[in-house]
């Protein structure tokens with residue numbers, strides 16, 4: 001087959017999946033055939049995760065057994081608490097999460113068992129423990145004591161409990177649950193692709209999940225929700241929105257929370273969240289914040305050149321104010337995205353392994369050819385000479 005250059009892989013199909021379907025032109029997202037709007041309205045994160053992994057909705061019995069399995073995995077090995085404490089308190093939570101997801105492998109005797117049954121069990125552990133890790137790190141960095149999980153709660157409610165030490169109200173737990181449902185899977189997005197690349201080498205589930213967390217961190221992917229909130233904080237007041245956005249557009253800067261590689265129509269997750277976020281904002285006294293987002297949307301969508309390019313609000317635009325209204329620190333937003341997308345990442349890894357082919361595209365080499373190798377002593381003297389390296393005190397490993 002002739003090779004084509006497809007930078008960004010926007011015109012390449014690199015996997016087959018039965019997890020989620022996206023029509024970017026019509027603005028459709030379905031998980032296993034169910035449209036995202038119905039799932040956000042009626043499903044829960046636990047049920048949605050089951051759906052993604054099993055390809056059909058669970059019976060009541062299946063759902064309660066699955067929920068119990070997840071709940072029994074909320075806790076982490078005590079030794080992992082020492083790993084949490086070894087991370088600087090100043091670390092960004094996504095960086096801490098990357099380390100901690102990786103560290104989970106050391107306390108799982110099945111980490112390198114490649115069987116389907118073991119991978120399914122590890123998927124449950126990864127989904128159940130990711131939110132726990134986020135809560136543990138946040139409490140540690142604030143100098144607060146760790147809170148034991150409450151295994152009678154949903155994953156969303158337990159996360160809020162472990163984070164704050166207060167049992168969340170039903171609407172608060174539901175608000176987080178809706179966000180988790182909306183973020184659980186999204187085709188071959190960058191982090192899912194990264195996870196599939198890693199597992200395609202027959203590496204392990206924890207390595208794939210760690211790769212995915214690192215990939216999600218970027219502001220062009222999962223980091224955008226934090227940047228949306230930072231923008232709102234920077235603007236500060238609805239009276240300043242027009243001037244702020246106008247000058248950003250004049251400088252040809254991107255407005256965070258707008259645009260999507262696949263959607264050239266309104267992101268269907270944002271459609272649902274737009275209404276939902278308003279309710280959450282009203283319930284929590286954050287309506288002025290919500291009104292700012294609405295005004296930003298109005299201004300941006302009034303720009304003919306923006307709409308022509310198919311740029312609309314994406315899921316991050318309205319999830320940002322929802323997370324904020326729940327009291328989450330800004331730098332935890334992307335971690336919550338990761339806690340949800342863990343369902344998709346693990347589901348994709350198992351799907352990849354079921355019909356695995358090493359993912360290995362080509363690079364279009366643009367460098368020189370045929371150079372003659374010069375021995376080191378014939379390459380001239382470097383401009384600055386350096387002294388021999390020595391271990392800094394902080395790095396010293398001697399007792």
Ligand SMILES: CC(C)(COP(=O)(O)OP(=O)(O)OC[C@H]1O[C@@H](n2cnc3c(N)ncnc32)[C@H](O)[C@@H]1OP(=O)(O)O)[C@@H](O)C(=O)NCCC(=O)NCCS
Pocket residue numbers: 219220221222224253254255256257258259260261262309311314315316
């Ligand atoms: C998500 C994103 C990376 C997708 O980008 P993409 O499909 O690769 O499109 P490009 O980066 O090539 O941008 C295409 C054009 O749209 C413009 N554009 C894209 N996103 C924009 C935004 N948020 N604000 C203003 N203009 C934007 C680009 O400047 C470019 O314009 P040009 O053709 O005149 O140079 C991009 O829309 C973006 O950076 N959005 C902001 C970050 C964000 O919200 N990410 C979360 C995604 S869920």
